[in-house]
Amino acid sequence: MVSIDSYDMRKVLEERMREAARNGNTDVLQDLVDMGIDVNARQPDNGWTALHWACKKGYLDVAALLLKNGADKNLRSETGETPVSLCINQQILHLLDTSITSSSDELVLKIRIANAADPDFVEVELSRTDLTYRALLYLCCMELDLKPQQIQKLRKLPNTRLRKDKDIQRLQNFQEIEIITDTTNMYKSMQNINGTANSLPPLPANGYQSISKKDQTILY
Numbered sequence: 001m002v003s004i005d006s007y008d009m010r011k012v013l014e015e016r017m018r019e020a021a022r023n024g025n026t027d028v029l030q031d032l033v034d035m036g037i038d039v040n041a042r043q044p045d046n047g048w049t050a051l052h053w054a055c056k057k058g059y060l061d062v063a064a065l066l067l068k069n070g071a072d073k074n075l076r077s078e079t080g081e082t083p084v085s086l087c088i089n090q091q092i093l094h095l096l097d098t099s100i101t102s103s104s105d106e107l108v109l110k111i112r113i114a115n116a117a118d119p120d121f122v123e124v125e126l127s128r129t130d131l132t133y134r135a136l137l138y139l140c141c142m143e144l145d146l147k148p149q150q151i152q153k154l155r156k157l158p159n160t161r162l163r164k165d166k167d168i169q170r171l172q173n174f175q176e177i178e179i180i181t182d183t184t185n186m187y188k189s190m191q192n193i194n195g196t197a198n199s200l201p202p203l204p205a206n207g208y209q210s211i212s213k214k215d216q217t218i219l220y
Contacts, residue, residue, distance in 0.1 A: 014041035021050035021066065024059040026170070029066075039071045047078035055087035055096075063092045064172030091174045107131065107173060111140055114155070114178040121176060131169045133162065140179050152182045 017037050020028040029050070033039065040049050051071040054062035063083075067073065073083050073096050087093055107128055110121035124143050126136060133154075141148055154162040157176040162168060171177075 010037070013037045015043075017041065018043055018048065018050045018053055021053040021059070021062050022057060024057060024062055026061050026065055029062060030170070033065070033069045039066050039069050040075060042075070042077075045078075047076070048081075049075055049083075051075070051083045052077060052081065052086055055083040055089070055092055058087070058089040058092065060089065060091050060095070060174060061172050064095060064174070067095065068172070095173060105129075107171060109136075109171065110174060110176045111143065112176075112178060113144055113146075114180050123174075126168075131171075132165045133168050136162070136168050136177075140177075144179065146179070146181070150181050152180045154178075155180060 013032060013035065014037055017029060017032045017039065018041070020026075020032065039051070042049055049071065051063065051066045051073060052075075054066055063071075076082055084093065084096055087096070105128055106125040109124050109126060111124055112119065112121045122143055124139055126139055136154065137148060137151065140146060140151065140154070155178045156162055156167075156171070157178060160167075162177070
């Protein structure tokens with residue numbers, strides 16, 4: 001933790017924390033938390049804290065990070081607003097209601113296969129003692145009946161690729177994750193259920209299934 005001696009510098013960094021919360025920038029926010037900047041510091045003109053902004057903007061990651069590091073959900077602004085009163089994101093409201101903190105033994109995640117017929121997420125629990133990419137990959141396979149070779153990549157919504165253990169360790173409760181599958185491997189696995197080939201035709205090298213009609217081949 002870095003000691004902030006200058007009063008003016010501390011105020012600048014507190015404003016930077018609120019700005020990071022307002023913009024959904026968890027990396028900057030984490031850096032400021034690590035420096036020891038007060039997560040409950042109020043904006044001078046309206047009394048808003050970083051958590052007020054996270055709730056107003058609907059940033060689940062930001063709200064979870066702040067709550068994990070001691071943000072007070074009951075603080076009121078100059079006009080009496082609490083983070084709860086500003087929030088319309090149901091996941092954040094649930095987070096505020098249950099007061100989930102770092103003392104939890106499990107990280108709750110929401111996973112689904114991208115572009116699947118069923119768009120619903122499945123809630124899963126990942127042990128905080130094993131926050132690794134491999135553990136998450138295994139969990140996704142178990143819950144969604146996939147094989148590791150079928151998974152092309154994991155994406156933290158809306159647009160961040162998960163690649164290594166540190167990425168997994170930064171995840172917050174109720175983070176939404178999409179599994180991007182390799183359609184070629186998915187198709188091949190459908191051809192061999194329990195080791196027995198079924199009636200599906202072989203998949204061409206271009207990844208498209210083809211059907212023959214008279215003297216022409218149609219790709220679809």
